Amino acid sequence: MSVFTDRKSIRKYDKNHQIPDDILNKILKEAFRAPTSMNMQPNRVVVVRSKAEKEKLKDVLYGNQIQLETSSAFIIIFSDLEKFDMAPKIFNMAYENGLMPKEVRDRQIENALIYKEKFTSDHLKRDAYIDGGLLAMQLMLVAKSYGYDTCPIGGFNHQTINDALDIDKKLLPILIVSIGKKDEEGFASLRLGLEDTVIYK
Numbered sequence: 390m391s392v393f394t395d396r397k398s399i400r401k402y403d404k405n406h407q408i409p410d411d412i413l414n415k416i417l418k419e420a421f422r423a424p425t426s427m428n429m430q431p432n433r434v435v436v437v438r439s440k441a442e443k444e445k446l447k448d449v450l451y452g453n454q455i456q457l458e459t460s461s462a463f464i465i466i467f468s469d470l471e472k473f474d475m476a477p478k479i480f481n482m483a484y485e486n487g488l489m490p491k492e493v494r495d496r497q498i499e500n501a502l503i504y505k506e507k508f509t510s511d512h513l514k515r516d517a518y519i520d521g522g523l524l525a526m527q528l529m530l531v532a533k534s535y536g537y538d539t540c541p542i543g544g545f546n547h548q549t550i551n552d553a554l555d556i557d558k559k560l561l562p563i564l565i566v567s568i569g570k571k572d573e574e575g576f577a578s579l580r581l582g583l584e585d586t587v588i589y590k
């Protein structure tokens with residue numbers, strides 16, 4: 390079994406299976422090893438598990454109701470548009486763990502303040518989608534390695550999801566990943582060949 394070639398989107402899960410908290414936390418911790426631009430780690434996830442919280446997503450989704458009803462959790466990836474405010478914490482951690490000299494820490498924190506002023510909203514959003522996408526992919530592969538299946542879900546209302554779950558607007562919604570024990574085989578899907586997708590120079 391290779392998680393890379395065997396992963397496929399699963400949309401129906403065993404309703405009665407709840408992923409144990411410790412396993413879910415392990416999956417999330419490993420997923421968060423995904424790289425981010427300048428290691429600024431803007432990804433935040435909201436894990437929706439209870440029936441009451443799932444109910445709030447019913448009208449936010451475009452279709453995708455089977456995943457909502459049967460999954461163990463909806464992991465909703467957001468990106469913090471004020472990510473540079475975390476620079477002191479991030480670089481101080483590196484310094485305190487002996488990974489960075491003091492001068493480098495101070496320079497990095499100063500640079501982050503400059504970026505905070507300079508980055509346009511478009512630039513921030515572009516990085517947010519890249520960082521969030523990398524987290525989503527790693528999350529799906531890590532989940533598979535723990536015997537769980539997933540479905541990436543972009544079919545939701547990006548304008549209403551924050552209000553529905555009472556999430557601060559500084560968090561930009563990126564993608565939902567449903568996760569659970571599979572109760573279907575899912576569809577096989579093909580990929581275009583390298584002749585259509587790769588340009589060697």
Ligand SMILES: Cc1cc2nc3c(=O)[nH]c(=O)nc-3n(C[C@H](O)[C@H](O)[C@H](O)COP(=O)(O)O)c2cc1C
Binds near residue numbers: 397453540578
């Ligand atoms: C950005 C993105 C958004 C997606 N949104 C949905 C969705 O809203 N609902 C759904 O059932 N599948 C969704 N998918 C799953 C794709 O349909 C699926 O990944 C694709 O058909 C390839 O199949 P596979 O994942 O089984 O390899 C999405 C995938 C991506 C990457």
